[in-house]
Amino acid sequence: xxxxxxxxxxxxDTPVEPGRVRAISLERAAEVSxxxxxxxxxxxxxxxxxxxxxxxxxxxGSIVAGLPxxxxxxxxxxMSPETVAWMFRQxxxxxxxxxxxRIGAGMMSTIxxxxxxxxxxxxxxxxxxxxxxxxxxxxxxxxxxxPTLRIRRxxxxxxxxxxxxxxxxxxxxxxxxEAGAIMTASFPSVGRSELVESARANLRALxxxxxxxxxxxxxxxxxxxxxxxxxxxxxxxxxxxxxADIAETVVATVNMDTPVEExxxxxxxxxxxxxxxxxxxxxxxxxxxxxxxxxxxxxDTRQMMQxxxxxxxxxxxxxxxxxxxxxxxxxxxxxxxxxxxxxxxLFEPTLTQVVVLAAFLPVVAGQGGIGGxxxxxLIVRSIALGELVGVGATRILVREAxxxxxxxxxxxxxxxxxxxxxxxxxxxxLVLGVAMFGNMIIAGSVGAAIPLLLRxxxxxxxxxxxxxxxxxxxxFGFLLFLGIASAAISLIQ
Amino acid sequence: xxxxxxxxxxxxDTPVEPGRVRAISLERAAEVSxxxxxxxxxxxxxxxxxxxxxxxxxxxGSIVAGLPxxxxxxxxxxMSPETVAWMFRQxxxxxxxxxxxRIGAGMMSTIxxxxxxxxxxxxxxxxxxxxxxxxxxxxxxxxxxxPTLRIRRxxxxxxxxxxxxxxxxxxxxxxxxEAGAIMTASFPSVGRSELVESARANLRALxxxxxxxxxxxxxxxxxxxxxxxxxxxxxxxxxxxxxADIAETVVATVNMDTPVEExxxxxxxxxxxxxxxxxxxxxxxxxxxxxxxxxxxxxDTRQMMQxxxxxxxxxxxxxxxxxxxxxxxxxxxxxxxxxxxxxxxLFEPTLTQVVVLAAFLPVVAGQGGIGGxxxxxLIVRSIALGELVGVGATRILVREAxxxxxxxxxxxxxxxxxxxxxxxxxxxxLVLGVAMFGNMIIAGSVGAAIPLLLRxxxxxxxxxxxxxxxxxxxxFGFLLFLGIASAAISLIQ
Numbered sequence: 001x002x003x004x005x006x007x008x009x010x011x012x013d014t015p016v017e018p019g020r021v022r023a024i025s026l027e028r029a030a031e032v033s034x035x036x037x038x039x040x041x042x043x044x045x046x047x048x049x050x051x052x053x054x055x056x057x058x059x060x061g062s063i064v065a066g067l068p069x070x071x072x073x074x075x076x077x078x079m080s081p082e083t084v085a086w087m088f089r090q091x092x093x094x095x096x097x098x099x100x101x102r103i104g105a106g107m108m109s110t111i112x113x114x115x116x117x118x119x120x121x122x123x124x125x126x127x128x129x130x131x132x133x134x135x136x137x138x139x140x141x142x143x144x145x146x147p148t149l150r151i152r153r154x155x156x157x158x159x160x161x162x163x164x165x166x167x168x169x170x171x172x173x174x175x176x177x178e179a180g181a182i183m184t185a186s187f188p189s190v191g192r193s194e195l196v197e198s199a200r201a202n203l204r205a206l207x208x209x210x211x212x213x214x215x216x217x218x219x220x221x222x223x224x225x226x227x228x229x230x231x232x233x234x235x236x237x238x239x240x241x242x243x244a245d246i247a248e249t250v251v252a253t254v255n256m257d258t259p260v261e262e263x264x265x266x267x268x269x270x271x272x273x274x275x276x277x278x279x280x281x282x283x284x285x286x287x288x289x290x291x292x293x294x295x296x297x298x299x300d301t302r303q304m305m306q307x308x309x310x311x312x313x314x315x316x317x318x319x320x321x322x323x324x325x326x327x328x329x330x331x332x333x334x335x336x337x338x339x340x341x342x343x344x345x346l347f348e349p350t351l352t353q354v355v356v357l358a359a360f361l362p363v364v365a366g367q368g369g370i371g372g373x374x375x376x377x378l379i380v381r382s383i384a385l386g387e388l389v390g391v392g393a394t395r396i397l398v399r400e401a402x403x404x405x406x407x408x409x410x411x412x413x414x415x416x417x418x419x420x421x422x423x424x425x426x427x428x429x430l431v432l433g434v435a436m437f438g439n440m441i442i443a444g445s446v447g448a449a450i451p452l453l454l455r456x457x458x459x460x461x462x463x464x465x466x467x468x469x470x471x472x473x474x475x476f477g478f479l480l481f482l483g484i485a486s487a488a489i490s491l492i493q
Numbered sequence: 494x495x496x497x498x499x500x501x502x503x504x505x506d507t508p509v510e511p512g513r514v515r516a517i518s519l520e521r522a523a524e525v526s527x528x529x530x531x532x533x534x535x536x537x538x539x540x541x542x543x544x545x546x547x548x549x550x551x552x553x554g555s556i557v558a559g560l561p562x563x564x565x566x567x568x569x570x571x572m573s574p575e576t577v578a579w580m581f582r583q584x585x586x587x588x589x590x591x592x593x594x595r596i597g598a599g600m601m602s603t604i605x606x607x608x609x610x611x612x613x614x615x616x617x618x619x620x621x622x623x624x625x626x627x628x629x630x631x632x633x634x635x636x637x638x639x640p641t642l643r644i645r646r647x648x649x650x651x652x653x654x655x656x657x658x659x660x661x662x663x664x665x666x667x668x669x670x671e672a673g674a675i676m677t678a679s680f681p682s683v684g685r686s687e688l689v690e691s692a693r694a695n696l697r698a699l700x701x702x703x704x705x706x707x708x709x710x711x712x713x714x715x716x717x718x719x720x721x722x723x724x725x726x727x728x729x730x731x732x733x734x735x736x737a738d739i740a741e742t743v744v745a746t747v748n749m750d751t752p753v754e755e756x757x758x759x760x761x762x763x764x765x766x767x768x769x770x771x772x773x774x775x776x777x778x779x780x781x782x783x784x785x786x787x788x789x790x791x792x793d794t795r796q797m798m799q800x801x802x803x804x805x806x807x808x809x810x811x812x813x814x815x816x817x818x819x820x821x822x823x824x825x826x827x828x829x830x831x832x833x834x835x836x837x838x839l840f841e842p843t844l845t846q847v848v849v850l851a852a853f854l855p856v857v858a859g860q861g862g863i864g865g866x867x868x869x870x871l872i873v874r875s876i877a878l879g880e881l882v883g884v885g886a887t888r889i890l891v892r893e894a895x896x897x898x899x900x901x902x903x904x905x906x907x908x909x910x911x912x913x914x915x916x917x918x919x920x921x922x923l924v925l926g927v928a929m930f931g932n933m934i935i936a937g938s939v940g941a942a943i944p945l946l947l948r949x950x951x952x953x954x955x956x957x958x959x960x961x962x963x964x965x966x967x968x969f970g971f972l973l974f975l976g977i978a979s980a981a982i983s984l985i986q
Contacts, residue, residue: 020741020742021742021744022742022743022744022745023744023745023759023762023763026879026882029882030882033882056744056763058762058763058764059762059882062762062879062880062882063882065880065884066881066882066884090764092880095880200728200729203725203728203729204729210725210729211723211725213725214707214724214766230704230724231707231723231724231725231727231728232696232703232704232706232724234724234728235693235696235724235727235728236693236696236697236703248513249513249514249515250515251514251515251516251549252515252516266516267786268790269516269551269552269555270516270549270551270583271551271583271783271786271787273707273766273782273786289766290764293760293764293766293786294764296789296790297761297789297793297878300790300793300794300797301793301874301878303797304793304796304797304800304870304874305870305871305874307797307800307801307870308800308866308867308869308870308871309863309867310867310870310871319892319895319896319899322896323896323899323900326864326867326896326900327900327903329863329867330860330863330864330867330900330904331903331904331907333859333860333863334856334860334904334907334908336859337855337856337859337860338856338911340855340856340859341852341853341855341856342852344851344852344854344855345849345852348848348849348851348852351844351848351851352845352848355841355844355845355848355851356838356841357851358837358841358844358848358850358851358854359834359835359837359838359841360834361837361851361854361855362830362833362834362837362854362855362858362967362971363827363830363831363833363834365855366826366829366830366833366963366967367823367826367827367830369862370802370822370823370826371819371823373801374801374802374803374819374822374823376801377797377798377800377801377803378798378801378803381794381797381798385790385794386519386555387555387558387585387588388559389519389522389523389526389552389555389556389559391558391559399812402812403812403815403816403819406812406816407816407819407820407823410820410824411823411824411827414824414827415827418831470859474855474859478855
C-alpha cells in the first residue's frame with residue numbers, strides 16, 4: 001500500500017508554523033516518541049499527530065524516523081506533503097529516503113519540489129523505487145545547477161537520459177560533492193553604485209528564503225563581486241547611504257566545481273557563515289549559512305567515519321547500504337591480515353621451538369596499531385583543519401618518530417618487565433622489549449608518513465590511511481619480534 | 494631574551510584592517526611561508542612583514558605558527574600587541590601559547606586583555622611561564638563569567654588564589670567546558686514593548702562587536718526571554734514597528750553550566766547560529782555565532798581524536814603535551830593486549846601441536862577489531878548527532894548483530910577457502926572460518942553495546958569504547974579460534 005496525501009480531507013495536518021517552535025531535550029524527545037507510539041497503538045492517531053505537530057521539524061524528523069514502521073506510516077498518512085518536506089529539510093537524505101520508501105509517487109513529487117534540488121536528488125537517489133519513476137527523477141535532476149548534469153539535459157528521451165545519468169553514477173556522485181550542488185542561485189545582491197534602499201528592496205523580494213542569508217552581495221555592473229554588506233550594517237544604515245560606503249571585502253569565494261570538502265575547510269579556517277560562488281568572474285550563486293554549516297558537520301562526520309572505514313552510512317538505514325559500505329573494507333582488510341599471517345608463517349620453525357612467542361604476537365602488533373592510529377588521526381584532522389600550512393613534512397615526521405622513541409622506551413621496558421616476571425624468561429623479555437621499542441618508532445613514522453604521502457598524491461588521507469598503517473605496523477611488528485627471537489633463540493629457550 | 498612590543502618605535506606594524514582582507518589558497522599560504530622565511534634569512538624583516546600584514550588573521554596565524562623559531566620571533570618583534578591579539582583570536586589556544594612562550598609579560602598582558610576571557614585563559618593556562626605571572630593570570634581569571642571561578646574571587650591573596658585555582662585544575666577544566674565559558678555578557682537586546690528604533694539603537698551601541706550577532710533578543714520587563722528578531726527582519730522593518738510584531742520564538746536556550754558538547758549538539762541538530770544563556774529565568778548572556786560554530790568544530794575534532802585516544806592534542810605542539818595525552822592510553826592498551834596474550838597462552842599445548850595456528854591469530858583478531866570499530870564509530874557519531882532518539886537499543890543491537898552474521902558468512906567462507914588452498918589443510922580452514930564467523934557477530938554486538946552502555950552510564954562513549962571493544966574482539970577471537978582448534982585438533986593435524 002502506497003501512502004498518498006490526505007490534505008484534501010481538510011484535517012488539521014499542518015504543523016505549528018516555523019518561528020514558533022522550541023527545542024526539546026533528548027529525554028523529552030524519547031518520552032514523546034513513546035507517547036506517540038502508545039497513542040497510535042490505542043488507535044488515537046489524531047492525538048498522536050496533535051503532539052507531533054507542536055515540535056521543531058528537526059525533532060519531528062528524528063522522532064518519526066525512530067517510530068516502528070506501522071506507527072510511522074500512520075503519521076505520514078496524516079501529514080501534508082508540505083509538512084513532510086518541512087521535516088525532510090532538516091534530515092539526513094538517507095533517513096528521508098528510508099521514511100519515504102512507502103510514500104506514493106504523486107505525494108513524493110510534491111514533496112521533492114519543495115526541497116533544495118540537491119537535497120531532493122540525494123533523497124531520490126536513495127529511494128529503492130527510483131527506477132520506476134524516471135520522470136520524477138529527471139525533473140529533480142533538471143533543477144540541479146551543476147554543470148555535469150546540465151550537459152545531460154540536452155539529448156535523448158527522458159527515460160534514456162535518466163538511465164545514462166544513473167548508470168554513470170560516478171560522475172553524478174562526483175558533481176554532488178561540489179559547491180554547485182549546495183549553492184542557491186537566488187540570493188540578495190545590489191549594484192555598487194546604488195543606495196542602501198535598493199539593497200533592502202532586493203532582500204525583501206526574496207520573501208521567506210531571506211532568513212538564510214547573513215550578507216547582501218555588492219556587485220559591479222558586469223556581475224563581478226565588489227564586496228558584501230552584513231545584515232547588521234544593513235539594519236543600522238540609513239536608506240540614502242551609498243552601499244559602496246559600507247561594503248566590506250568578501251573573504252573567500254569558490255567555483256561551481258570546488259569540492260564541498262574545501263568549502264568546509266574554508267568555513268572552519270575563516271569562521272565563515274556563507275560563501276559566494278563565482279563562474280567566469282561573475283557571481284552565479286551563494287552557499288547560504290545553513291547549507292555551509294551542514295556541509296561542515298557532514299564533512300566532519302565523513303572524515304571520522306572514513307578513518308574507521310564506514311563512510312556514507314547512517315545508523316538504522318537499510319542493511320544493504322551498510323553491507324555495501326563496510327564489506328569491501330573488511331575484505332581489503334582481510335587481504336592485509338593475510339600479509340601479517342604470511343609474515344608469522346615465515347617463522348614457523350622458531351615458533352615450533354619456542355611456542356610461548358605466539359602469546360606475545362598480539363602485544364607487539366596491538367600496540368603498534370594503536371600508536372600508528374593515534375598519529376594518523378591527529379594528522380588527518382590537522383590537514384582538514386588547515387593546521388599544517390608551512391609546517392614541513394620533515395618536521396612532523398621527526399616529531400612523531402621522536403614520540404615513537406619516547407613511547408617505545410617506556411612501553412619496551414614495561415613489556416619486558418611484565419614478560420620476565422610472568423614467563424620467568426629473561427631472553428624473551430629482552431627480545432619483546434626491543435621489538436616493542438622498534439615497532440613504536442615504526443608506528444610513529446608510518447602514522448605520520450602515510451597521510452602526508454596520500455595528501456601529496458591528491459588522495460583523501462582519511463580514506464585509506466588506517467588500513468595501510470595498521471598493515472605496516474602488523475607486518476613490521478611481527479618481522480621485528482620473530483626476527484630478533486630467531487636470531488637470539490639461544491637466549492630464549 | 495623576551496619579546497616586547499616595539500609599537501612605540503612608530504613602525505608600520507598594524508595589519509591591513511579587518512573587512513579588507515581576502516582568503517588565500519593552501520598552496521599560496523605555503524608559498525608565502527617560504528618567501529617570508531627567505532626574506533628573514535636575507536635580513537629583510539620589514540619586507541617579510543609587509544607581505545604578512547596583507548593577510549587574513551587566520552592565514553597570518555597559521556603561517557606564523559609554521560615558521561622556524563628565529564623567523565617567528567623576528568615577526569613577533571615587529572607586530573604590535575593589537576596585531577598579535579587579532580591573530581590569536583583566530584587560533585587554537587595551544588598554538589597561541591606555543592607562539593607566545595617567548596613574549597614578555599608586559600606585551601602578553603596587553604594581548605590577553607584584548608581577547609575573549611575564555612580564549613585568554615585557555616592560552617594563559619598553556620603558557621609554560623604561567624606560574625611566574627600570578628597577577629596576569631588572576632586578572633584574566635577575574636574576567637571569566639563562570640560561576641566556579643567567580644566563587645574563588647573572594648578570598649586570599651592574589652598568589653594564593655591563583656595557586657588554589659591552578660592546583661584544583663579539575664574543576665577549572667570542567668567549568669571551561671561549559672556554556673558560561675564561551676558566552677559573552679554583552680549582547681544586543683530590546684524590551685518587548687519597544688519599537689524597532691530602540692533595537693537598532695541598542696545594536697549600534699555594541700560598536701565593532703555587533704558583527705558577531707545574528708539576532709537581537711527581545712526581553713520581558715523582568716529580563717526573561719520573550720523572543721528574537723533576526724538581523725534580516727531588523728534591516729527590513731520601519732523604525733516605528735513594535736518589536737513584538739516581528740519577534741519570533743527562540744528555538745533553544747542553555748544555562749551557564751550546560752556542557753559545550755550539548756551546545757554543539759543543539760547547533761548541529763537545529764542548525765543554530767547562536768544560543769542565549771539563561772540563569773534563574775533571566776537572560777545573562779549569548780554564545781555568539783563564531784564561538785558556537787568553533788565549539789561545534791572543536792567538539793567534532795575532540796570526538797574523532799577520542800575514538801583514537803589522542804584527545805586534547807595539537808599537531809606541532811610541545812612533545813610533553815603529546816606524551817601526556819597518548820602514553821596513558823598506550824599503557825592501558827598494553828594491559829588489554831596482555832589479556833589477549835594470556836588467552837593465547839592458555840592454548841600453548843595446542844599451539845605446540847599445530848604451530849601453523851599461530852600464523853592465523855592476527856587474521857581472526859584483526860578482522861574482529863576492524864568490524865567492531867566500524868560499528869562503534871557509527872554509533873558514537875550517531876549519538877553526537879542526536880540520530881538515536883526513539884530508536885531502541887534493542888533494534889540497533891539486533892541490526893548490528895545481523896550485519897555481523899552476514900559479514901561473518903562472507904568473510905568466514907573467504908578465509909576458509911584461502912587457508913585451505915594456502916596451507917593444504919581442510920580442518921584448519923573450517924576452524925578458521927567458524928571462528929571468523931563467530932568473531933564478526935561478537936564484533937557487531939559489542940561494537941554496538943559498549944557505546945550504548947557507556948552513554949546510559951553517563952560516560953562519553955567516545956572516550957573508552959575503542960579500547961574496550963578491541964579488547965573483547967581480541968580475547969573472544971582467540972578463545973573461539975584456539976578453543977575450536979583444540980576441540981577439533983584431530984581434524985587439523
